[in-house]
Amino acid sequence: EADIYQTPRYLVIGTGKKITLECSQTMGHDKMYWYQQDPGMELHLIHYSYGVNSTEKGDLSSESTVSRIRTEHFPLTLESARPSHTSQYLCASSELAAYEQYFGPGTRLTVT
Amino acid sequence: EDKVVQSPLSLVVHEGDTVTLNCSYEVTNFRSLLWYKQEKKAPTFLFMLTSSGIEKKSGRLSSILDKKELFSILNITATQTGDSAVYLCAVCGGAQKLVFGQGTRLTINP
Numbered sequence: 001e002a003d004i005y006q007t008p009r010y011l012v013i014g015t016g017k018k019i020t021l022e023c024s025q026t027m028g029h030d031k032m033y034w035y036q037q038d039p040g041m042e043l044h045l046i047h048y049s050y051g052v053n054s055t056e057k058g059d060l061s062s063e064s065t066v067s068r069i070r071t072e073h074f075p076l077t078l079e080s081a082r083p084s085h086t087s088q089y090l091c092a093s094s095e096l097a098a099y100e101q102y103f104g105p106g107t108r109l110t111v112t
Numbered sequence: 113e114d115k116v117v118q119s120p121l122s123l124v125v126h127e128g129d130t131v132t133l134n135c136s137y138e139v140t141n142f143r144s145l146l147w148y149k150q151e152k153k154a155p156t157f158l159f160m161l162t163s164s165g166i167e168k169k170s171g172r173l174s175s176i177l178d179k180k181e182l183f184s185i186l187n188i189t190a191t192q193t194g195d196s197a198v199y200l201c202a203v204c205g206g207a208q209k210l211v212f213g214q215g216t217r218l219t220i221n222p
Contacts, residue, residue: 033209040214040215040217041214042116042212042213042214042215043155043200043202043210043212044212045209045210048209058209059209059211090154090155099143099144099146099160099204099208099210100146100157100160101157101210102157103148103154103155103156104154105153105154106153106154
């Protein structure tokens, strides 16, 4: 069983607010990822990290930013939330030499 | 651009039926193909396939990969209502990132 946690699980926030979505894993995985998923649609990679102080943008353009100061922690920040940011955000992690990723429970974000 | 296409997008069957879900892909420098089950929240890992023709099996679920024809199938036999979920296929290519398909929404009616 994968030990990867996301908080909050649900968030409703007004336009223009700054928010941080938290993701932590206790498996010591080097690689971590953020995906965005709209209802009934594919997961799209928005950010990833291969280790501490390493972050890269994914395939889907996103106005969010990430940081990786500690191995176990990979927070995602939106400086100014907009209704177009309404979506589910999924965090995942994997071992450095592995392809399979383990997912957290997700944060469902609604921006009004 | 790497691409994964799943079919059907939606499938409704009765409990006890056998189902086959399809995944075709185009990817540069194929490394692996993965199947996930997504219920209301996080996708959970089912199988990873890297070699053609070798069936992976877990209980009533099995999967096989054809690297020549660029597709994989996921079979579920004797379906149960708990199998109702979205089944996601993903491929890992040269960039070592997963590219996901849109998923097949499977509904098992009692």
